[in-house]
Amino acid sequence: MVIPPLRRKVLRDLTRLWAQVLAIALVLAAGVATLILGNGAYSSLYETRARYYEENRFADVFADVTRAPRALLGEVAAIEGVLDAEARIVKLGLLDIPGMVEPGSVLFVSLPETGGFNRLYLRLGRLPDAMSAEEIVVSDGFAKAHGLGPGDRLPVLMNGQRRDLRITGVALSPEFIYALGPGQMMPDPRRFGVVWAPRAALEAAYDLEGAFSNLVLKLAPGANPDRVIEALDRLTERYGGVGAKGRADQISHAFLDAELKQLWAMVRVLPPIFLLVAAMLVNMTLSRLITLEREQIGLLKAIGYTSRAVAQHYVEFVLLIAVVGIGLGFAAGAWLGVGLAQMYARFFSFPYLVFTRDPQLYGLAAVITLAAAVAGALYAVRSVVKLPPAVAMAPPSPAVYRERGAWIRRVLNLRQTGVMVARHLMRWPFRTLSSTLGVAMSVAILVASLWSFGSIDRMIDITFFRSERHDAQIVFGTPEPMPAVFAARTLPGVMVAEPFRQVAATISHRGHEKTLAIMGRPADPRLSRVLDPTLRPMPMPEAGVILSEALAEALQVRPGDLVTVAVQEGRRPIVTLPVSGLSVGYVGLGAAMEIGALNRLMGEGAMVSGVSLQLDPMQTAAFYAAAKTTPKTELISVTSLMLSRFRDTLAENITVMVSVYVILAGIIAVGVVYNFSRIALSEQGRELASLRVLGFTNREVSGVLFGELGTVVFLAQPLGWVIGYGIASAMAAAFSSDLYRVPFVVQRDVYAIASLVVCAAALVSAWAIRGRIDNLDMIEVLKTRE
Amino acid sequence: MPDASDIVFRARGLTKVYRNGALEVHALRGIDFQARKGEFIVILGPSGSGKSTFLNIVGGLDRASGGEVWFEEHQLTALGEGQLTQYRRDHVGFVFQFYNLVPSLTARENVQLVTEIARRPMRAEDALALVGLQDRANHFPAQLSGGEQQRVAIARAIAKNPEVLLCDEPTGALDSATGIKVLEALTQVNRAVGATTLVITHNAAIRDIADRVIRFADGRIVEETVNAVKKQPSEVAW
Structure with a gap:
């Protein structure tokens, strides 16, 4: 096969400029990866939930009552818009596992009826015998945290009575994808589990024969949930109903929704930043390449290549960079996707994860990326088309400088080399500004991710150390007269x-x-x-x-x-x-x-x-043991356990997220700074070599180039802080829900760390360039015309 | 025989070999050379005869493969990279065929670029006046003609009051009339500053303005003539 000469030139240019090409490709790859990761995770989570809900018939409306007769069920089912209704018994119990000092609770839920809602996904064993008084199925996370399986025993306190239940199976339910125990801030599968037991056994244990304590409803398609809830509330009012909830207020569903909302925010913010920066880099690099190859362009046109063919040659160059970026982005996106799925698996109990490798998504990401790259190339390529061959073959007219910004020089007391820096930066204001913006974006990404540490510290400080300062709380099953306080006061510790x-x-x-x-x-x-x-x-x-x-x-x-x-x-x-x-x-x-x-x-x-x-910290174990057996106790929550769980979980996830963001920001910073320096060096290599001839030291000559870089990086910092603050505040607003709010505090150290990371990335790029400055060929530059 | 204290440059057995893969190119094949203080020397020779290589080594831009070069009491062939930079900075003025001005600096600023780092510079304005460009001090290179740019380059080279002024084809890119102006500027500063001046040229007509003419061929000095009478640049023609 014969490769046409222009195509061969594309391949050689790519190899010759590999470092710049790679820097741009990495920024594009970051855009592709975040696009695929965000969209992929979003649709994965969304599809998984939808399928799981569908297959296991997740209910639409949930209502708690104190005690209602089963006869009420017919009335509930008759409410307009209700497709079907199921009465359940849902009650809290306490764990009584020997050797487990800290208190834990279980939620007893009566097994769904045949054809009922919130059906279990049985992972191990079998469902309990409907007539058995001691057979149960436990939730998967809880079973794993305690190493329990079919055949094991689970000692609990039900309604104050000690019972030794027998596990026949381990299951998952769409109702408890995010299994948050009462009074908990983070799922803690060791201290909270769901236990499904036959209705009859629960009826007996909680004195609810012929009655129920919870209702789940499935609505007819198109039914108005608010109206159904209103009607339902009227019916349950007499039976201690405390207001029914739609899916939006069901804890597990709401947390999943919040996660989806966050992903959506990420998809909308991150990829555009990367694609914008990449387009800018393409523009910068290609413009310089075209300037350098001006005579070749003239020659090609003179010997009969059409403007279109020459333009196409440069577009191909850019498209190949994009292809490299897309390839890297696909790989990184898929790899990160697996990581995110594992993170979800820790947080959310799904029986399976529908991980969409939707070719459409990959195709879309590729098309968007190619478009961004070509958009960046357009302006530069237009000059190729417009250049008449005769003009192109003559050397370009020298860059015209103007004596501007004399005040800068006076204020900063600049030497001539400083004046060179200032004038060169001002000579190409678009490039200076876009590079500044690029570096600012990497600062912004860091500010927008790092602030969450301070935010969580504040949340913890206010919640656990200033507001809820108790060591433990006992919650009674039903309100008790005031003397119960005195009884609690007498518990050990x-x-x-x-x-x-x-x-x-x-x-x-x-x-x-x-x-x-x-x-x-x-x-x-x-x-x-x-x-x-x-x-x-x-x-x-x-x-x-x-x-x-x-x-x-x-x-x-x-x-x-x-x-x-x-x-x-x-x-x-x-x-x-x-x-x-x-x-x-x-x-x-x-x-x-x-x-x-x-x-x-x-x-x-x-x-x-x-x-x-x-x-008394010395007597907590004794307290736990005594509090558990107090008949009125429905729940014991322990602040220190909640706090450590909260910290561990968040610390783990945020550390992962922040590392990813630091890498992404580093890619932008390195990409922008490296390309900017290579172009500045290419434009001024001759001047810098001349300076060396005149007796300037390597250090002084590097100083000129690094002065430019330093100015861009320096100007980018405040801009990045402002943009980052904006993104962070939008994120805080997007993440806030009725479940939790995110305190929006950006402490000073966030700005400092963001700037330090970006400056470090800039230094790495500068270091990579330094060798080229040291090896400037002084003799070559004297012998050639620019 | 000149007075030993009057000698600025001494070269003995100077050789330079470029290696390009297996190929060896002998650019200099043993040069013996001396230059006196304030002397104006024209170096002639065809392309590839080694004259630029010689000038680059004498100017501290390149290193010899063998032999030695002394500048006053410094043995250039024994200096390291940093010391060579210092040598160029303190003692040498360069003028090149393509001027090598910094396009973002005005004429005055191009001169100040050097005076800022020199030990005993003259004022930038004085340097420009020496080459007759005091009125163009605030112009950028792009606003000056080729001859004017070259004169700025000369002003920049001599503003540090160098002991030596090295010029590689200073009129190579200029027409005859402009070239003469540049040569006038060179002879003028040679007299005014007293710098030993080495001028490489292809142009044999320039030989008449020199104190001494050296001809290079094939890496050797093949001819050396002393002009009893120097002509003024305006008297030569090409």
Whole structure:
């Protein structure tokens, strides 16, 4: 096969300029990889969830009641828009595993009926015998965390009774993809598991014969979930219903949604940055190549090649760079995709992961990347087409400089070499600006990823050290009279006990409403506090309610406004209360009242839902053991365990993410700085060699080039900080949901670290160029005309 | 016989071999040479005769393969890279065929580029006045004619008050009238600064303005003539 000469030239140019080509290809590859990774992970997660929901018949509406007769089910199923309904028993129990000191809980769920909802995906063993009182299936994550399998025993406390259950199988459920235990901030499969047991066994254990405690509904296609929920709430009101939830408010589903939202944000932000920078690099590099090959272009045209053929030659050069980038990007995207899928597997319990290797996605990524590269090349290639051969064969007219910016020189007291730097930068303002922008983007990517560390520190500091300062909380199964606090006070190791009352309520204001738990606290709480925006603890108001900023935003209220509080339990009072203040808080939506005021509102006397405790660190084991066996105890949450789980999980994931971002930012910084220096060197090689002849040292000559680089990198820093701040604030807004908010704090060290990383990448590029400066051929430059 | 203290350059048995793969090119095959202080020497010879190689070694831009070169009391052939740079910086002025001005600096700034790092420079304005360009000080190279650019290059070369001025084909890219102006500038500064001046040229007509003429051929000095009477540049024609 004969390769046409121009094509051979493309291949030789690629080999000759391999370092620059690679630098550009890597930036393109980063764009391709993030595009594939983000889109791939998004559709993978989305498709997996959709298929899993479909195959296992994930319900649409969920409702808890205290105790409702099974007869109610017919009425529920008759609500317009309801396709089918299933009554279940869902109850909390406590773990009683010998040797496990820290408290853990299990959620008992009655097994789905034949043809029912939220069907199990059985991973091991078999389903329990419907008539058995002790056979159970446990959730996969929990079984793995404890090394349990079919045939093993699971000792638990059900309704205060010690029971030794027998595991027949291990399963997954679409209802618990993200298995967050009550009171937990992160899934902790060791301390929380789901246990599916035959309905009859649960009925017996929780005194619910002929009754149920939970409803799941499937809606008819096109049904309005809000209307169904309204009708359902009316039906369950009498039976202690605390407000039904659609999928959007179901914990597992909501967390998956939040993850999808984050991925979507990443897909929209990152790839365009890389493609933009790459297009810019292509433009810079190709323009220089064309300038250098001006005479060759003239020659080609003179001997009869059409402008189109010559232009095509340069476009081919760029397309090949893009092809290299796309190849690298495909490989990196696929590799990172596997990593992300593994990360998901740790977080989310899916029976399988639909990992889409959609050829369309790859095709789209390739087309977008090629388009970006060609777009970058267009301007440069246009000059090839316009260049008449006669003009091209003559040397280019010398670069015209103007004496501008004399003030810069005065202010900085520049030497002539400094003037060279300044004038050269100003001579090509577009290139200077686009390179500055490119470096700024790498700073921005770092700022936009590194801020999350500080944000989490703040979240932890405020949540665990300033606001929820208790060592443990005991939550009772049902509200208890005040003396329960004194009983808790007498448990071993308890130093301080502080009551709280928790009441489900819907708070509304001008058409906006949210259902949540109102927390009643003592007037001047010491252990579980709420903080005002300046982080001072707030006393509980005698009248009125304190809302978290997130809730106030959702309801669009300000302090002093009146909100309607419709309590969802007991005698269901509806009152209007003033908003007496706003509090900071990052987990969930919060509303707080003085416990006495809340109890007066409920009209049930002085009741408590649980106690916050300060413990003697030497006696925690004794406390756990005693608290577990107290009959009223439904849940024990331990702050230190929650915090360490929170830290470990986030630290692990953020470290992975940040390393990826640092690499991506490094690729941009190196790509831009390296290409910029190579071009500057190519343009000024002659001048720099002349300086060497005149007696300038290698160090002084490098100083001229590095002066240019340094200026670009220096100017890029503040610009990068600003852009990064913008991206970070948009991310904080995008990540915030009713489940959690991300405190938006960008500490100074974030800017410093981002700048240091980028400067280090710039130094690496400068170091790579230094050798070329040291080896400038002084004699060659004297013998040739430019 | 000149006074020994008057000798600026001494070269003995100077050789230079370029290796290109297996091929060896003998650019210099044993040069013996001396130059006195303030002497104006024209070096003639065909392309490839070794004259540029010789000038580059004397100017500290290239290294010899054998023999030795002394500049005053410094043995150039024994100096390292850094010392050669220092030698060029302190003692040598260069003028090249293609001027090698920095395009982003004005005429004055091109001269200041050198005066800033020189030990005993003259004022940039004075250097430009010596070559008759005081009025063009604020022009960029692109705004100057070829002859003017070359005169700026000469001003830049002599602004440091160098002991030696080395010129490689300074009129090579210029027409005759402009070339004469450049040569006038060279002889003028040679007198004014007293720098030993070595001028390489293809142009035999220039020989008459020199104190001494050396002819290179095939890596050797083949002829040396002393002009009893020097002509003015304006008197030569080509």
